[in-house]
Structures are given as C-alpha cells and as structure tokens.
Amino acid sequence: MMPFTELVLASHNAGKLKELQAMLGEHVRVRSIGEFSSVEPEETGLSFVENAILKARHAARVSGLPALADDSGLAVDFLGGAPGIYSARYADGQGDAANNAKLLQVLKDVPDAERGAQFVCALALLRHADDPLPILCEGLWHGRILHAAQGEQGFGYDPLFWVPERGCSSAELTSTDKNQISHRARAMALLKQRLGI
Numbered sequence: 001m002m003p004f005t006e007l008v009l010a011s012h013n014a015g016k017l018k019e020l021q022a023m024l025g026e027h028v029r030v031r032s033i034g035e036f037s038s039v040e041p042e043e044t045g046l047s048f049v050e051n052a053i054l055k056a057r058h059a060a061r062v063s064g065l066p067a068l069a070d071d072s073g074l075a076v077d078f079l080g081g082a083p084g085i086y087s088a089r090y091a092d093g094q095g096d097a098a099n100n101a102k103l104l105q106v107l108k109d110v111p112d113a114e115r116g117a118q119f120v121c122a123l124a125l126l127r128h129a130d131d132p133l134p135i136l137c138e139g140l141w142h143g144r145i146l147h148a149a150q151g152e153q154g155f156g157y158d159p160l161f162w163v164p165e166r167g168c169s170s171a172e173l174t175s176t177d178k179n180q181i182s183h184r185a186r187a188m189a190l191l192k193q194r195l196g197i
C-alpha cells in the first residue's frame, strides 16, 4: 500500500522529470520541485546515494511533502568510473552538448573493447525532511560509449550510449522502451516493490 498520496520530485532536470513522472504518475500525485523552489542544493556528497539524499531532504524541507530524488550519471570503465557523480558537471557546467563533446574527445583513440560503461541511478525517498531511514534503491545499465552521437530521443549522454541488448543508442529508443530497461527503470522497479505498488 502506498503510504502517501502526493510527493515532490526533487529534480531540476526536465529529461529526468519526464521519465520519473511516466514511471510513477499513475500511482501518486507527482509535484515538481520547481513549484516550491528554484534553488538547487549543492551536490557535496561523494556518492550517488549521498547526493540523492541531500536533494530529497532539501525538497522535503521546502515543500513539506514526501520527496523523491534521483542522482545519476555515467561511469566509464576506461576512466576508472568517471565522470560518475560529476557527470552533470563534467565540462564545468556548460551543459549536455559540452559534456558529450568532452567525453568523445577523451575517449578518441580508445578501441571498442575498452569503451564499456554503465549508467547509474540512485533514488532516495524521504517521507519527511528529517526522515532518519530514507528508502534507497539503485539501478545499473551496462553499455558502451559510441564514437559519435547517434539519435535524438532522451537527454544527457543518451546519444553516446550504445545499448547492446537493443542494437542502438539509448537516444534511439522510444521513451517507453528506455523506461523499461534503463538504470532509472531498474531503480524505480525496486522502489515500487518497497512501496508495494
């Protein structure tokens, strides 16, 4: 049984919001953090899970509602897991296109066999701002970094992420498909189990 009827999604990323809304919308009334605050808390954690908790805590505090946050990113094997928790800030805050250009440049001469990568998603749900026991769920999605962008769907690093099980980039998947197999989909499936929905 769902323990509440409404929650706030603690993300300022339109791509993520759309995906999370599609995965949750039928079970609970989903509000956006933008209704309550435009201030993005600084992501000072050293792990996905720490950052997810601090974003959810901030959202619960400003909204007075239960809050769900997603901290996610791309971990590239050849780079020892970078950009990881710094994925959004990889090109110093210049945005998705600059992040993707930097990643392609850094991996320029790296052969396919060494271009393995995974998308990581950590979800944190706080029932209220001082919740001492957040619900934490994680999901991974394995793939490989392409040599050039491919596809128009999705957001962020999707055009560079080859999905072996589908034989296309993650930006070539329909949103319905991506929402069934992505790192976020896996983390969300675990969260739904925990909530009994």
Ligand SMILES: O=P(O)(O)OP(=O)(O)OP(=O)(O)OC[C@H]1O[C@@H](n2cnc3c(O)ncnc32)[C@H](O)[C@@H]1O
Pocket (backbone or CB within 6 Å): 010, 011, 012, 013, 016, 040, 043, 055, 070, 071, 072, 073, 074, 087, 088, 089, 096, 099, 119, 154, 155, 156, 157, 158, 182, 184
């Ligand atoms: O913190 P919020 O407000 O949620 O929004 P954000 O975009 O800053 O989100 P993160 O701090 O979690 O950073 C996630 C980074 O990883 C990328 N990313 C996460 N999930 C992705 C996905 O499904 N497809 C492509 N890129 C993704 C995304 O583009 C960002 O660069």
Ligand SMILES: [Mg+2]
Pocket (backbone or CB within 6 Å): 043, 088
């Ligand atoms: Mg962020």
